[in-house]
Amino acid sequence: MKASIKITGVLTILMSFLTSCEDFLEVEAPDHKVVSEVVFNNEETALSAMTGIYNQLLIASFSNGGFDSVTVLSGLSADDLTTIRTTNLTYREFELHEVQPSNPRNLNLWSSAYKIIYMTNALLEGIESSENISEDIRIRLEGEAKFVRAFTYFYLVNLYGGVPMILTTDYRVNTLAARDSEEQIYQLIIDDLQIAADVLGNDYFQEGRTHVNRYTAVAFLARVNLYLENWEQAEALSSQIIANNEKFEILENLDEVYLANSREAIWQLSPTGGGTFFTNTNEGSTFIIHPFFSVLSHLKLTENFVKSFESEDNRLTHWVNFHSGLSVYYPFKYKIKNSSDAVTEYSMVLRLAEQYFIRAESRAMLDNLQGAIADLDRIRGRAGLELLADANPEIEKEDLLIKIIEERKKELFAEWGHRWLDLKRTGTAGEILDIQNPMWQDTDVLYPIPESERLKNPNLTQNDGY
Structure with missing residues (x-):
């Protein structure tokens, strides 16, 4: 205290x-x-x-x-939130x-x-x-x-x-x-x-992942180089993060990704730093529609976005929820709307899945299509989808790049305006x-x-x- x-x-x-x-x-x-x-x-x-x-x-x-965050306002500007x-x-x-x-x-x-x-x-x-x-x-x-x-x-x-x-x-x-x-x-x-x-340094300053370290900086440098189309640098930087399996891993259970100190997290923010007695994330409070007091909610997922998921996609069943009263879908990556109990979820800022997308896109642009497919399949496999290496191993470069952006949309929705920025940069x-x-x-x-x-x-x- x-x-x-x-x-x-x-x-x-x-x-x-x-x-x-x-x-x-x-x-x-x-x-x-x-x-x-x-x-x-x-x-x-x-x-x-x-x-x-x-x-x-x-x-x-x-x-x-x-x-009024980037997550919400840029989500509205894109095609996933309305x-x-x-x-x-x-x-x-x-x-x-x-x-x-x-x-x-x-x-x-x-x-x-x-x-x-x-x-x-x-x-x-x-x-x-x-x-x-x-x-x-x-x-x-x-x-x-x-x-x-x-x-x-x-x-x-x-x-x-x-x-x-x-x-x-x-x-x-x-x-x-x-x-x-x-x-x-x-x-x-x-x-x-x-x-x-x-x-x-390579270690986090305190217990948890709420202070940045060298890997946080490298991961963000990878994103910046992707945006600047410096493909070789982006691939090399993202590879540094992906290779560190002592600190980071893709979690097979989608419900564990946004938990406090998740091993998929590269950088998170703890809700306890917000200065209130609430211990839920702002994302949970903003997106989850209360079963009875829906009048307090303002946002939902677009119908076209929800329809873009394949029926067997685990992200649809774990990260999207349905409100029967309003008959709308909403983001459900965070499970807690309001709480003053012990913290269980942190706000995710940077996570490992993005690094796989960065490397996949960079590899595709460098004509390493098999490497790009392998990276994309790491995320598709976690989502329970058929691997691209099995379904379409001879996919053309342009089609693969479209697939990468489509998978980014489904993986990174309602996070930091990724979809809006992807539409702009591409x-x-x-x-x-x-x-x-x-x-x-x-x-x-x-x-x-x-x-x-x-x-x-x-x-x-x-x-x-x-």
Whole structure:
């Protein structure tokens, strides 16, 4: 309990500092030095500050798995999630690809991501100037903070395109920051992740998998290289993770995948860091429809998505549930909607199954089709499906790539916007989504820069189409 209070205290200091800087045009310059001296005057509080950043990921809209998260909003933009009620206009804008710059959920997505970035910058500045932290601790904290910063920028650049690259807590610099190019943002992401991979150890800092380590950084680097179509690097990096069967494994029981400290997990977030007495994940609370109080639920799976599963697919029976009152299907990867009992589920951020998909796609692009089939079959076999090596061993490259993306849809649905980002990066968003949405325009692949942010910063240009 004392440790929890201490972490909360440090987080409060950081967040009050952050809040004071949120509207740069209306406040005087904060005293950065005083805050740094308080938080980083010893190793214990510095470590607590990093834990506070992890906890903030459970609170921040973009990352918490809740109603304004990447998981929900990007799921609506794709073809796997839809709204239960068409009167929910702020959600419908994402579903119809008509997001208005004034949409409050879009603002929450953007601003909460930048709050995380601001906190990582504050920590990096604090440990750099502190004389009371050992070099080993300083290096480790740098690696963790830079990983979180890279992770956050990855979503910003994929959802909005070029965005301001904020690398300081100096409000005088940040208040009028213009947008940097996508190439510049991706270079920062790679640089930060490479540092994290170089300096972090192979073991998790605490019991469980809620702090990032070297393998977390390598796994995310594999994804980044996949998105950048650096196929050889993506294959090599994902192979490092897959080869480590001492730490990671594909769990045959689908109901065990999202449990706390799952061996399929590369990185998870514990719901106990959210600052409430609830011990369920936000994903469970958001997606599970109460048997009697369904009026509190807003989201369901699309009919076409549910129909895309083969009847024998174990993911359909274990990860999808049916609400008879509303006659709708909903994501059921997490089994607990509300609880204050002992924690049994953690929010999954990165897991091993994705690494098999990364390597399968990379191998296919490198014309190693048999290797790609083997990786895809590892996931299909776990799902109880016929192996591709048996059903279609001579499959053509283009058909195999389509199969990989289709399997990604069924495996990674309702997780961190994977489907939306896959449609965007493969250039198939228009082809697939304009069938269900005649209002689709190619500029819809990016969300608008929030109107209120542009009013505060005249150097923020708007995305095309808005």
